[in-house]
Amino acid sequence: MSEHQHPYMLAQLERLNAIGIALSAERDNQRLLEMILLGAQEITNADGGTLYTITQDKHLKFEMMRNKSLQMSLGGTTGKEIPFLPLPLYLADGSPNLTTVAAYATLQDQTVNIANVREVDSFDFSGTRKFDEKTGYHSQSFLTIPMKDHESKVIGVLQLINATDVDTGAIIPFSIGHQTLVESLASQAAVAMTNHHLIDGLKGLFEAFIELIADAIDQKSPYTGGHCRRVPELTMMLTQALIDAKTGPFKDFTLNENELYELKVASWLHDCGKVTTPEAIMDKPTKLSSIFDRIQLLDQRFELLKQQAECAMLKEQVEILKSGGFNQEAEVRLTALQAKQDAFNTYCDEARDFLRLANIGSESMTASDLQRIKDIANMEMLDASGNKVRFLNEDETYNLSIKRGTLTAEERQVINNHIVVTISMLESLPYPQSLARVPEYACGHHEHMDGSGYPKGLTREQMSIPARVMGVADIFEALTSKDRPYKKAKTLSESLAILGRMKVDNHIDPELFDIFVREGIYLKYAQQFLEPEQIDEVDLTQIPGYQP
Template identity: 55%
Template sequence: MKKNDKLFSRLEQLNVIGASLSKEHDTHRLIEAILVASKTITRADGGTLYLLTADRSALRFEIMRTDSLNISMGGTTGQPVTFPDLPLINSKGQPNTSMVAACAAIQGRTINIADAYMEEGFDFSGTRAFDEQTGYRSQSFLTVPMVNHEDELIGVLQLINAFDPVKREVISFSAADQSLAESLASQAAIALTNRQLIDQLEQLFESFINLINLAIDEKSPYTGGHCQRVPELTMMLAEAVEATTTGPLAAFAMTTADKHELKIAGLLHDCGKVTTPVHVVDKATKLQTLFDRIHLVDTRFEVLKRDAEIAALRQQLALRTKTDASAEVRVQNALAEQLRVLDADRDFLRQANIGSESMAASDQQRVRTIGTERQWRNVDGVQTEFLTAEEMENLTIRSGTLTQKERETINYHIVATNKMLEQLPWPKHLKRVPEYAGGHHERMDGKGYPKGLTREQMSIQARIMGIADIFEALTARDRPYKNGMKLSQAMKILADFKKNGHIDPDLFDIFVKQGVYQQYAERFLNPEQVDAVNEAELFM
C-alpha cells in the first residue's frame, strides 16, 4: 500500500472512531474507547489518559494500558490505577513543567519525544523506576493536551512506544501520528465534555428528585423511607424478571437506559405526596388531627365521674338526718359501679382510637351506643351527646385510622403525581416515567385508581412497581398506626392479591421463586419480622 493510501486509510479510521465516540453513553467506556482508539491509530504499545481534577490542580490517572506487559487498569476493568495524581504546581509553587504530562497541560502544546532516556528538560525518574521494576523500555512519547470546543483543558492523552509492524521495533511518533492523535484528542475532548455535561445534568435531576423526597421525609417521617425503599425493591424485582429464562416473561429485557428510566420512576412514584396534608399522612390514631382528641374524650369522662360523685354526695347528705348506714353503703356501691362502667368505657374508646387491621361490628356499635346514649354537660352548660358525629365516624373506622374522606385525600397523591409528571418535558429516554410512576395503584382487574387500567393496558414496569409499593407498605415498620408485618403474613396477603386480580400473577411467581422477597427482607426488615415462609402454600 502506498504512503498516501495508508494515510487516507488512517483518516477514514479517524472519522469512524470520532463517530463512534459520540454515540457512547457510558463515561468509563468512552474513556477506554478514546485510549484504545488512540493507541490503534498511532500503533502505540502503551498509553495513559489523565483527566483534570475537579479543583484543576492536578492530573488524575484515569486509565492505563500497556499491551506488551499485559497491563490494563482503569476504564471498565474494575482495576483502579494506583499511581498518584500529577500536580500542576510543584512544591515551590511554580508550574510543574518537569513532568511531561503536566507540562503539556500547562503549556497547552503537544510534546513529541523520540527517546525519554535521551531527552533533557523533563523528569523521567518515575518512568525509569517503572522500567526497572517491569523490565520494560519506555522510549518514544507522544503527549497531547485534550482541549474541548470551549478551549478548556479537560485532560491529557499520552502514548508510549510507537511500533513499526514491518521492522518489528519501537520507533518515534511521526508527524502524521501527531496530527492524527491531536485530531482524535480534540474530538475525544468534545465527546467527553458532552458526556460529562449529560452526566452532570442527570445527577442534578436526580438531586432534585431526592430533594422532593427529602421534603416529603421532612414533612412526614412515615413516608420518607417508603420513597427510598420502593425504588430499591422495584429494581430488585425488575432484575429478577430480566434474569428469568422460562415462562411468559422470559423475553423481558432492559437496557442500561431502561433501568435508569425505571429507577427515576421509582424515585418519583409518590412525589404527589407533597400535596397531602401532614395531619392525614401522620394520622396515628383515629381521633388525631393536629393533636389526639382522645384526651378531650378523657376530659368528658372525668366530668361524668365528677357529676356521679357529686350526685352520690348529695344523696349521702340527704340521708344524714336519718342516719341510714345501709342506704349510704348502697349509694357508695352504686357510685363505685358507675365509676367502673365509666372507666371501662373510657378504656374501650382509648383502644378503639388505635387503628387495627379490622374492627369488629360489635365494637363499632358499642362506640355508637356510648356516643349517643351517654350525656354530658358541655362547657356551655348544655346537656348533649357524649360523642360528636365526626368523633363517632372516626372511632368506628373499620381498618386503619383514616376515614373514607381522608383515604380519598391520601389517594389523591397519585392524581397529583400524574399531574406533576405529565407536565414535565421528558426527554426520549425518560418518556415512560409518568406511566410507570403513575400506575402503581392500578389493579390487574381494572378496579384500581386513578385510571382503572387493566393488566393488558399496563407495562410490565408499572406492574412491577405495583408489587413493590404494596409489599413495602405491608412490611414497613415506620408507619404511625402499625408495626412492621411479619414476612409470612405479608406474603400470604400478596398471594391473596394475586388470586383476586390485584397484582400480576406472573410477577408474583417470580417474586417468590427468585427469592426477591427474601433479599429485600435481609436488607430492610427487622430480624423479628423475618420468619419462615411456606412457599408451597402461596401457590395453593
C-alpha cells in the same frame, strides 16, 4: 505526497472520522478513554501511549498505558492499576513543573514533538530511562498533546511513544501529518470527555434530587420512614427475578440497562405526590388524632361526667335527709342512690376503655360496636353554662365510628389523591426518550388487576409488567413496615397471607405473586430490611392462592 502515502493518509483521515463519531456515542468513561488512546496509537502507528487526566489538586493522573512491544495494558477497562504516582504540575515551591514533558505540554498549552529523547536536554527523561532499563524497552520518539475542551481549557494529556514505519517497523519521528491528526483527535476527545462529565454530572444531580424528594417524604412522616427507599430495592429484586426466569410466563421478559434505570427512577418517584399530603392525615395514628389525640379530652370528660352525676346524687341525698331526717326509709333511698352512682361510674369506666380501644382502629367495628358508640354519644352532661349537651360531638362520633383503620372516607380520599398529584407532577416533566415511561410505571401501584383500583381503574391487560411489579413491591413493603402508627409490624407469614388473598381477589398480578414467592424474593428482602422477630417460618402450603 507520494502515491504510497496518499491512500495511507486517506485511510487515516477516514479512521479519525470514525473514531470521532464513536467518541460522541460512548457513554462509559473508561471505554471512552481507552478509545481515545487506542485511536491515537492506531492513526499514528505508535508502539506505546499514555493518557493522563488533570486532577483537582493540579496533578496529571495516569489513566491508562498501552505498549504493543511490551504487551503492556494497564488502567482503563483492564482493571489493572498503574504503579506510577501522579505527576505534579507545580513544584513544592509553587513554580511550574516545566521539565516534565507532559506537565510542560499542559501548562504551556502546547504540543511537544520529540524525534529522539536522547538528543533533548530541555526535559527531564530520567523516569523514561529508568523504565527502559527495567523493561529493556527503547523509548525514542515522543508526541505529547494537550487535550482542550470547547472552552480551550486543558483537561488531559495524550502522550504517544515510538511511531513505527508501516513497512519496516523501524522507530521513526512523529510526522507533522501525524501531529495534526492527533491534535484533531485530542480536540474531539476533550469535547467528548467534557460532554461525558457534564452528562454524568447532570445524571448524578438528577439522581440525588429524586432521592432528596424521596427522603423528604420519608422524613415528613416518622411512620413511613424508609418506604420510598425500600420500594425501589424490592422493585429491582423482583424485576431481576423476572429477567432471570428461564421458564414460565416471564421467560421472554427482559429489560436493558436503560430500561432498568427508567424503572428504578419511577420507583424512587412513585410517592412524590405525598409532599402535598397533610401530615395530620398521613400520620393519623388514631381515629381522634388531629393536632393531638382527642381521646385525652374524653378521658377528662368521663371524669367530669362522673363528678356531675355524683354531685346530683349528693344533692338528692341531702334533700332526703332535710325532708325526713335519717331513718330506715331514708337509708334505703340513700343506699339505692349510691348503688346507682356506682353502677354509672362502672358504665363510664367501661365506656372509656371501649372508646380507647375503638380509637386505635386496629380491629373492624361490628354493628353492636357502632351502636354502642351512638349510645355513649347520646349521654348527656352539663357544659360550662350549665346547659345539657351530648357527651360526644358529631365529629367525634363520626371519627370513632370508622369501621376499620383510622381514616374517615374524606381523609382516605385525601390520601388517595396523592397518586393523582403524583401523576400530575410526573407527567408535567420534560423527559428524554429513555425516561418517557416513568409516569406510567410510577403511577400504577394502586391499580387492581380487575380494574377496581385507582386512580384510573386500569385492568391487568392495560398495565405494563414493570407497573404491576411496582404494585406488588409497594404493598409488600407497607405490610412488612415496622413504622406504621396503626398496626404492629407483621411477620412474613402474615404479610404473605394478606398478599395471597389479594391475589385471590384479583388485586395483584397472580403470576408476579407466584414468582415472588417461588423465587424467595420475600425472604431475600426480609433478610436485608426486616427485624429478626418478623422473619418467621413460612408454610407455603398455607398461603392463599399459592400452589407450591
